[in-house]
Amino acid sequence: MAKYIIGTKIGMTQMFKEDGSVVPVTVVKIEPNIVVQVKTKEKDGYEAVQIGTGKKKKLTKPEKGHNKELGSFAILKEFRTVNSKLETVNFQVGDTIDISTFTEGETVKVSGISKGKGFQGVVKRHGFHGMPASHGAHSVLRHAGSIGQRFPQHTLKGMRMAGRMGGVSKSIRGLKIIKIDAENQLLVITGSVPGNNGGIVEIKST
Incomplete structure (x- = not known):
């Protein structure tokens, strides 16, 4: 049976494994x-x-x-x-x-609303390389370049352009629960999860 639960992202920290290696983790608070x-x-x-x-x-x-x-x-x-x-x-x-539904070592998918970044250009939003930084191209370093052609004389749907970045639903698969604090109702999950501290996240077993 699949397992589902809703929690609140508290923030990130790090934990040490038995072999001494450091693991970045996210702490999630679980209410009933x-x-x-x-x-x-x-x-x-x-x-x-x-x-x-x-x-x-x-x-x-x-x-x-x-x-x-x-x-x-x-x-x-x-x-x-x-x-x-x-x-x-x-x-x-x-x-x-409640938190007892899950077990340590279990693999989960975590979903949440990503951090809003505001209006961003194509270099940050889509990872464009930008224009050459020499030979007189001083005013278009972070421009997108061509956004179309002579025909059909309009910009096609899906063209990657500058705009509002973040604030959308994102999911990360393959995360592991490495610790469960039943007393304080906390789940400690490897890696980062989407959203700001205090944001709502959905946790589902995979």
Whole structure:
């Protein structure tokens, strides 16, 4: 059965392995996750589990109606269940998903909203090399170059250009849980995960 949980990114630090090597890690705080809704193919057209966490003071009327039995949740996330016949039956509305769901050494996929970088040029945003830095090319060093041709006389869709960078959903696969602090409800994951400190991340076993 796949495992899902929502957490808050605390920040990065480092840990030492038994052989003395240093490993960069990210610490994620886990609040109790409550199963808010179980979606089935017969009723909703697809299989999924909706999970809520955190508290929210002011709710809209649709939110009040959706969560009237379980209270308010600041964060609601939906996870598709791959094998519905095996997975959906394991979840019931009101069930709590906590840190004990995962084990040390487990491989996970972590998703979150990447850091916003604002308006950036093509060199930073897309990794362009820029123009030659000699022979009179002083004013176009970081320009994109040609963005089209004579025909069809307009810029084609998908052309890599300057624009807003970051602030989009990103996922990183192949990360490992190297430590679980059950007392403080912390997951320690190898490497970096998307987003700012204090951002919401989704953790799913792979």
